[in-house]
Amino acid sequence: MTNKISFIEKIKEAQKSNDSSLIVGLDIDETKIPDFIRRAKYPLFTFAQYIIEATANSVVAYKPNIAFYEAYGIRGLEQLHKIINFIPKNIPIILDAKRGDIGNTAKMYAKSIFEDFHADAVTLSPYMGDDSLIPFLEYENHYSFVLVLTSNESGSDYQLAELKDGSLLYTSVAKRMGELNRKYKNCGAVVGATKPEHFKAVASLMPDSYVLIPGIGAQGGSIEEVYKSCSKKQRDKYLFNVSRSIIYGSTLDDFNQTAKQKAEYYREEINKYRYE
Amino acid sequence: MTNKISFIEKIKEAQKSNDSSLIVGLDIDETKIPDFIRRAKYPLFTFAQYIIEATANSVVAYKPNIAFYEAYGIRGLEQLHKIINFIPKNIPIILDAKRGDIGNTAKMYAKSIFEDFHADAVTLSPYMGDDSLIPFLEYENHYSFVLVLTSNESGSDYQLAELKDGSLLYTSVAKRMGELNRKYKNCGAVVGATKPEHFKAVASLMPDSYVLIPGIGAQGGSIEEVYKSCSKKQRDKYLFNVSRSIIYGSTLDDFNQTAKQKAEYYREEINKYRYE
Numbered sequence: 001m002t003n004k005i006s007f008i009e010k011i012k013e014a015q016k017s018n019d020s021s022l023i024v025g026l027d028i029d030e031t032k033i034p035d036f037i038r039r040a041k042y043p044l045f046t047f048a049q050y051i052i053e054a055t056a057n058s059v060v061a062y063k064p065n066i067a068f069y070e071a072y073g074i075r076g077l078e079q080l081h082k083i084i085n086f087i088p089k090n091i092p093i094i095l096d097a098k099r100g101d102i103g104n105t106a107k108m109y110a111k112s113i114f115e116d117f118h119a120d121a122v123t124l125s126p127y128m129g130d131d132s133l134i135p136f137l138e139y140e141n142h143y144s145f146v147l148v149l150t151s152n153e154s155g156s157d158y159q160l161a162e163l164k165d166g167s168l169l170y171t172s173v174a175k176r177m178g179e180l181n182r183k184y185k186n187c188g189a190v191v192g193a194t195k196p197e198h199f200k201a202v203a204s205l206m207p208d209s210y211v212l213i214p215g216i217g218a219q220g221g222s223i224e225e226v227y228k229s230c231s232k233k234q235r236d237k238y239l240f241n242v243s244r245s246i247i248y249g250s251t252l253d254d255f256n257q258t259a260k261q262k263a264e265y266y267r268e269e270i271n272k273y274r275y276e
Numbered sequence: 277m278t279n280k281i282s283f284i285e286k287i288k289e290a291q292k293s294n295d296s297s298l299i300v301g302l303d304i305d306e307t308k309i310p311d312f313i314r315r316a317k318y319p320l321f322t323f324a325q326y327i328i329e330a331t332a333n334s335v336v337a338y339k340p341n342i343a344f345y346e347a348y349g350i351r352g353l354e355q356l357h358k359i360i361n362f363i364p365k366n367i368p369i370i371l372d373a374k375r376g377d378i379g380n381t382a383k384m385y386a387k388s389i390f391e392d393f394h395a396d397a398v399t400l401s402p403y404m405g406d407d408s409l410i411p412f413l414e415y416e417n418h419y420s421f422v423l424v425l426t427s428n429e430s431g432s433d434y435q436l437a438e439l440k441d442g443s444l445l446y447t448s449v450a451k452r453m454g455e456l457n458r459k460y461k462n463c464g465a466v467v468g469a470t471k472p473e474h475f476k477a478v479a480s481l482m483p484d485s486y487v488l489i490p491g492i493g494a495q496g497g498s499i500e501e502v503y504k505s506c507s508k509k510q511r512d513k514y515l516f517n518v519s520r521s522i523i524y525g526s527t528l529d530d531f532n533q534t535a536k537q538k539a540e541y542y543r544e545e546i547n548k549y550r551y552e
Binding site for chain 2: 065071154176
């Protein structure tokens with residue numbers, strides 16, 4: 001069973017009711033959480049409960065990265081299910097999984113992400129081409145953010161490879177994702193804020209897509225630069241993710257108060273330029 | 277805890293004792309298995325037991341694709357653990373997961389694959405560059421097969437993009453993986469047998485790497501063409517995967533006998549050219 005309300009509807013509602021384009025990344029590392037929580041029966045879930053209670057009025061979506069739960073085996077994944085259940089129903093969930101495999105395998109991954117975890121959206125890797133993406137796009141109420149230009153330093157290794165016609169590889173990916181979005185209406189991009197000079201190309205090749213933007217917290221990307229590169233109409237489709245700077249803003253027992261303040265700070269920072 | 281015997285040692289031993297370069301892919305789809313097994317408490321595990329008992333003397337490694345277990349949620353992953361435990365200790369396990377994420381996340385994925393599942397080797401996607409691969413390569417007794425040129429049709433979408441210097445994108449990946457292998461000694465490639473004209477480039481850019489080769493069963497790639505493209509010294513490092521043609525060779529109750537025959541057939545087909 002797939003979701004009945006579309007990702008896009010949920011995003012629009014949450015963006016309006018919370019006045020926010022901030023995604024909080026739930027990348028919970030047991031070694032970085034306060035001692036009293038680490039001793040709980042479900043430490044990842046308990047920590048997430050505090051974070052979600054503190055930030056649920058400040059976000060447009062939550063984005064758990066599945067690797068952080070897989071690392072703790074079955075126990076970790078059970079906690080991810082609990083976290084997904086705990087997130088208020090009006091807040092969409094993007095499961096950051098960066099999956100990418102051939103068609104019949106991609107179907108299995110899509111089943112896992114959309115039918116077992118009931119995530120509203122997913123992140124995908126494009127290296128294996130259309131085959132590996134389409135089984136996800138066929139879930140019409142769900143959304144797929146495909147890696148176009150990532151925020152990490154070595155993201156440049158291949159994504160910025162110069163092609164024969166002078167364009168860079170990521171623009172080929174963006175162009176194709178723009179086409180897939182015209183057909184399926186649910187194909188977006190991941191583009192890191194650390195490379196703002198490339199946003200213009202993505203904005204023009206994927207004019208109607210949502211863009212998931214990591215890299216503004218600890219990694220230092222500029223919100224202002226990103227918004228400068230897109231049209232006013234696109235601004236509400238640009239969603240900024242912050243993980244560590246919010247959830248590990250403090251290691252003290254009042255970490256949830258710090259998380260609340262940090263989330264409000266980032267929400268305001270984003271809105272400052274979103275409404276400019 | 278990581279494995280004590282290296283993947284390379286295990287491969288060499290299994291290749292010798294079973295006289296085989298055949299990997300059997302354990303991509304088990306509940307809808308494709310005989311009825312009497314589908315009704316078992318652990319259908320994926322039960323089916324795998326039959327397949328493993330029938331083929332354990334014919335293979336150099338097993339390769340479960342994790343997507344097929346994730347699709348069945350926690351219950352599926354529990355069965356993957358059971359399967360991994362059931363595989364004879366002398367047969368190495370390649371967990372086909374095609375992971376690829378930034379450094380701190382890649383560490384989490386590596387912990388899941390190598391420490392929770394205890395796989396000997398993994399498959400990885402290179403789109404995010406070195407950052408996303410090195411945390412896996414740092415597990416010295418384990419092995420990573422990085423997607424270079426995949427067997428699916430749309431693998432060409434970006435992998436065959438022509439770069440400014442006239443080379444194709446996958447050769448940049450292969451070149452870098454060859455460098456990483458000189459440093460870490462545990463970096464290999466995935467190259468589909470459906471594109472044999474490209475093996476020569478990979479053989480020369482990654483002279484000392486193991487190569488995982490899908491595409492010879494249902495997909496029709498040629499073993500002969502692949503071996504023609506590499507040196508005699510490299511032949512034992514070229515490992516061929518067959519999944520569906522072996523495990524779903526028959527839907528009757530004697531499917532395990534068919535799997536045994538098919539595995540022996542492919543082992544012999546591979547050896548015919550390996551020893552030529």
